[in-house]
Amino acid sequence: MTAMLLGHLVEALQDDVVSVLSKGAEAEPRVAGVELLDSHEVVRATASGHLLLGVGVDIADLDALDAALRTAADTSCALAVKCAVPVDEDLLARIRPTGVPVLAVNPQMPWTRVQRLVTTVLAARAADSDPGGSPTGGDLFSLANAVAGIVGGAVAIMDTQQVIVAYSNLPDQPIDETRRRGILGRRVPEDAIADHLDRKVWTSDTVAHHQRPGNLPRLAVVVRAGEDVLGSLWVAFPDDASVPECGPTLQEAARVAALHMLALRRQVDAEQESRDRALRSALEGRAGQSDLTDGVCLPGVLVGMSEAVREGGEASDAGAAARRRAALLRLVDLAVLDSRSLGYEPAAALLGDRVYLLLPTAGSGPVSTGVLLDHLLDRARHSLHRSFVAVNSPAVGALSPLLRARRDIDAALDHLREQRADPGAYRTEDLRPELVLRRLIGAVRGDAELRTGIVERLRAHDAEHATEYAVTLLAYLRHFGDVVAASGELHIHQNTLRLRLRRAEQLFGVSLADPTRRLLLTLELAALTQP
Known part of the structure; x- marks a missing residue:
């Protein structure tokens, strides 16, 4: 730089x-x-x-x-x-x-934000001196001021992570609460993210007009390099009457901004992007061992994170989905910066609705993985206003163990979600019994040769005669033969439960006295009667 x-x-x-x-x-x-x-x-x-x-x-x-x-x-x-x-x-x-x-x-x-801002400003200044950089000169802040002076509005330039990388600071510029909070926090406020991600901005090749209720009117244009979206440029005006015809000016400004933002991508974090790509390829099964070791430092600890189940759930509209996606993207950024600040060189990947983080064990800082995760989850709760569940694996040193670690982490996150577990950090080793049971049930569900066939007969009889033998046997076995607890779960009388058990033994040859048969029946019932 x-x-x-x-x-x-x-x-x-x-x-x-x-x-x-x-x-x-x-x-x-x-x-x-x-x-x-x-x-x-x-x-x-x-x-x-x-x-x-x-x-x-x-x-x-x-x-x-x-x-x-x-x-x-x-x-x-x-x-x-x-x-x-x-x-x-x-x-x-x-x-x-x-x-x-x-x-x-x-x-x-936050120190991590200071680190990112300083690095970004220095990289933007470096892009200015790059012989292949913008022919107009100036950094992104200079560009924002130049555009603001030409069109008469207040300019802000954001990257795809909703980070405000530059903004105009000319005197007497129009400002509203969204711009004020965005500049103070150096990122798009959470309640404005859905508007910021408006498809008519990000998919258009022209300048889009946008006005959020209670805010100043804005013109927005996406910043692209070919098909690669790098960010967006927004201009706020005092009122609709003051919005000029400035489409060509803003499109030219977006092309100049693209040169700077490409330089930022090259200079700020080329190594990070390489590690992230290598991890993503590895977790998706698209990389060999040599590809992984070229981009990711092993041995390392794999961490998986997903949002904790909220009380009462969350809206499923497009705006809520956009906010959830934006929160996960910000979590990736937060995880990388916090890991760096505590002595790690991480790799991160967002796959589906889960964030994966690989923390090298060799040459790591004095802070343990557990302390780092507690710190990260606390920061996410305060910065993103969302709670997450994190699960980390033991140290892995090769591709095959890394893939097994992801499988275990995914199973653990599924289990914790089903149990509506509290937000926090968990370890796959502490959840090993639950993970083994899930694998056993999955194997029985997927392979008919691992089943005796008795549960299929039970379910067929229940469907034909409107009986409840399968659910009754599962409750009884899950409560280890405790008639009082099982009948309470089913909301039936204890004698009714005993009668059903005797009838099941008579009709289907169920042997509840044989430990082996009880175990097999439990696994089959769990595999075929639970979602």
């Missing part, structure tokens, strides 16, 4: 993200990259001119602050710490003599 003046970086991020506490000894310090200060091995190998994010540094702890300042000074890097501004003058007097440029980060801003 191209080095950027620290002041320009702060200006691009805006005061609601960072502000300058101390400019440092250099007249114009530059930033060429970003690293996490708690990744000590990485920091020691970091080139000068980086911004170190002081994750976990409490400025009230002077010893911790001094240690962070020494690390930044030793590596000729700038330091970012979380604190409210203005700060005490005594603290500034402690910082200035070190000569370290220090930024104050908004305490409400």
Whole structure:
């Protein structure tokens, strides 16, 4: 990435993200990259001119602050710490003599988001200096301001993850609550995602007019590179009367934005995309062992995540489906960033309605997988306002065990959903009895040679004579022969249950006294009478 003046970086991020506490000894310090200060091995190998994010540094702890300042000074890097501004003058007097440029980060801003924003801004500036980049010059923020000045509206540029990668900041621009919250959070507000994903925007080759109730009118155009959708560009206007005929201008701006966003994709996370593709191919059974090891670091722990069952369910309309899909995409992003911040180099994939994360065990940070998952689920609950269930496997070191791990995780997530389990992290090893039982029942259901045939006769008799022998036997066996519990579940008298059991023995040759036959009957009943 191209080095950027620290002041320009702060200006691009805006005061609601960072502000300058101390400019440092250099007249114009530059930033060429970003690293996490708690990744000590990485920091020691970091080139000068980086911004170190002081994750976990409490400025009230002077010893911790001094240690962070020494690390930044030793590596000729700038330091970012979380604190409210203005700060005490005594603290500034402690910082200035070190000569370290220090930024104050908004305490409400997650470190992972700061990391992504800084990386994005630096990559956008690098795209500007790329000989194959935009012929018009300027980064995405400059482009947004240029378009805003031409058409007279407020511009925002989003990627496909609903992250706002750039926006105009000219004086006296029109603003509504959606734009205000989007800029503060650097992403499309959750209640506006369904409107943001409007098909007429994303599938059209022209500029679309869109107005959300209670918001300013907007024009939107999709940002594409060939058939690949990279994001979208939106312009808000004060009222309908002020919306100009500016379709060609916005389409040209979208083409310029596409050049920058392609550069972002290349530069910000090429390795991450390679790992994600390799994991997706492996989990779908489309990769060989060599393909996997070329893109994913093994051994690793596979994690599967799905949304927890909500009380009362959730609406099934198109808007709700779009919000669920958007939440899963944001969960992928959150999982990758949080894993990175805690010392892992993960691979992630969204398949269906489940997110899979592969966390390498070799060279991982000091935080265990369990702690990472608890942290991630807590962050997802607060950031996405949704609760998730996560299941992790033991460490796997090759393709075949990885596929078996996914099979076990899928079975565990199915089981937890059926049981309406509480949100949280689970392990396949703790659920091994349930997983073995599910596999046994699945095998019996799918292979007639593993069945005695008695349950088919029971069900045929029940269907023909409106009896309930199959369900009665299953309840009795599930309660280990406890007549009181079984009759309570079926809402029948105990004597009625005993009568049905005797009749089943007489009519079908059921032997409830033989342990082997009881076991086989239980498996067959579970396989053929349950969904």
